[in-house]
Amino acid sequence: MLKSISLQNFRSYKKAEFNFSGGTTIVIGPNTSGKTNFIEAIFLLSTGKSFRTDKDTQMISFREDLARVKARVGDPSANSGQVTELEVIITNGQIGGKTSQYKKFLVNGVSKRRVDFAENLTAVLFSPEDLEIIVDSPSLRRKFLDSVLEQVDREYRLAVSAYTKALRQRNALLENARETGVRNEKQFEYWDNLVIENGELITKKREEFINFVNNEAKDIFDFVAFYDKSVISKQRLLQYKEAEVASGVTLVGPHRDDFSVSMFNPSTSSGQATTHDIKFYGSRGQQRLTILQLKMLELLFVEKKLGQRPVLILDDIFSELDEGHIKLILEMINLQQTIITTTHKEFIPANVLNKMQVLHFSKEQQKTG
Ligand SMILES: Nc1ncnc2c1ncn2[C@@H]1O[C@H](COP(=O)(O)OP(=O)(O)O)[C@@H](O)[C@H]1O
Ligand SMILES: [Mg+2]
The missing domain is CATH 3.40.50.300 (P-loop containing nucleotide triphosphate hydrolases)
Structure with missing residues (x-):
């Protein structure tokens, strides 16, 4: 207190x-x-x-x-x-x-x-900006995920800090490669490993929180969250190698993550309940209820993790x-x-x-x- x-x-x-x-x-x-x-x-x-x-x-x-x-x-x-x-x-x-x-x-x-x-x-903060989490840009949703997880998880805080630094260095190398047309593999190896190692941990923890959200009861507004993760791995970096040099930035990893939330619609005649993205189909009121529910789940998550x-x-x-x-x-x-x-x-x-x-x-x- x-x-x-x-x-x-x-x-x-x-x-x-x-x-x-x-x-x-x-x-x-x-x-x-x-x-x-x-x-x-x-x-x-x-x-x-x-x-x-x-x-x-x-x-x-x-x-x-x-x-x-x-x-x-x-x-x-x-x-x-x-x-x-x-x-x-x-x-x-x-x-x-x-x-x-x-x-x-x-x-x-x-x-x-x-x-x-x-x-x-x-502390869990609820400010007017949060009311835009669902409709605003992905960066606000990533910020939300970070604020939840940084509150409760030292490992996550360390990973975010290391990832951010490594990403900056790696992007500087890519920018250099873009300008010179030469990619120095030796220089990349160290930063690649750092972004992969820390990026994977960030993804895993974000996934845990999304799963928590989906498994908890929601008495204010029922929805399902989808984690739209940008997986980072050796293989993915290899796959995007040329595109990265062309653009001069790292194209995959949790800095490109997003998530969406969908509401359930009453079963159709076929008996199948359908889901619809609240960002595009929800009323302003439903979007607000979703945020309230999400914030309450954040409180609960922190309580579960820290015991208070x-x-x-x-x-x-x-x-x-x-x-x-x-x-x-x-x-x-x-x-x-x-x-x-x-x-x-x-x-x-x-x-x-x-x-x-x-x-x-x-x-x-x-x-x-
Ligand atoms: N670094 C600063 N030094 C002095 N005043 C500041 C600084 N940053 C913001 N302010 C002032 O703080 C006031 C805004 O305070 P704020 O807490 O946002 O008000 P509110 O009660 O509306 O939430 C403004 O008058 C702004 O100029
Ligand atoms: Mg104010």
């Missing part, structure tokens, strides 16, 4: 500290009052990354050199005072004229690698959903610590709101906390 968080020179925050009661915390504030910045800080403590930028330095307040986010996390059941301190420091690479590390992770003051830092605080519920974070999603959808979400907020942001408290029924810890954000207050 997240007990407190403090922000220093993080996005719009100069200095601020917040304590959480446990249960559900709701942040109410107008647009640009720093709600998503606040959520981004929690997500950073959970995963070591931002969910909205690949450029970490964007999280440092304008005109500052260093951002610091700290949190205290602890077991909600134990009143033993067992508390872990998490800290992320981001710099622009220069502190007082000296070069500094861009990103630093600390657990109880001890420096850690990102792969080991993540998992001290697990992650913190649920809902960033400004109520304005995007209708009453029925909101009701479905409110039914699950009591199952774990939940942090909600919203512009209008009216989205939440008064008797539900009564039981929540309320934080009011304003455009001015965030500067000082």
Whole structure:
């Protein structure tokens, strides 16, 4: 459970500290009052990354050199005072004229690698962007798969990190081969092995999650997921060898993965139930229900893997959903610590709101906390 968080020179925050009661915390504030910045800080403590930028330095307040986010996390059941301190420091690479590390992770003051830092605080985030998972481009669906698996699996985090680096190197070699017309086989061997080894592991774990999704009961909306994997292997790389040199990029592997979801239609006269891709045939409402179901399965997956519920974070999603959808979400907020942001408290029924810890954000207050 997240007990407190403090922000220093993080996005719009100069200095601020917040304590959480446990249960559900709701942040109410107008647009640009720093709600998503606040959520981004929690997500950073959970995963070591931002969910909205690949450029970490964007999280440092304008005109500052260093951002610091700290949190205290602890077991909600134990009143033993067992508390872990998490800290992320981001710099622009220069502190007082000296070069500094861009990103630093600390657990109880001890420096850690990102792969080991993540998992001290697990959180499942639901943001408006997620509502586009089904209809948007494959990259958003891959991002979804990564965010689920990186939460629970150190091996997966290591594989993604190694794969990304190896892919970059391999693409540079391919680009070079494209320009010169010569492919230096010796140079390729090392990177080929790395992308194959790590790529295979990523594929396997993604497949496990898709299977989990298909095997679990779905009481909100029933669908079946199809993993459209881009298999990487020695043989496949051989097969695409010439095309890769022609294009200058790696053409197969999990960076080209996708998945689709299909709903079941009532049996036809032949007695055969048919499935239809929700992206193309689902109504907006059915697409939303599918996302809600998918997010709940994500929570369940994390719980199954780690043996405890992650913190649920809902960033400004109520304005995007209708009453029925909101009701479905409110039914699950009591199952774990939940942090909600919203512009209008009216989205939440008064008797539900009564039981929540309320934080009011304003455009001015965030500067000082
Ligand atoms: N690095 C930064 N330094 C200072 N302010 C920032 C930085 N990045 C974003 N902001 C500011 O944060 C505000 C947006 O905050 P946000 O958390 O997205 O608001 P909302 O409450 O609508 O979710 C904007 O005014 C934006 O200019
Ligand atoms: Mg926002």
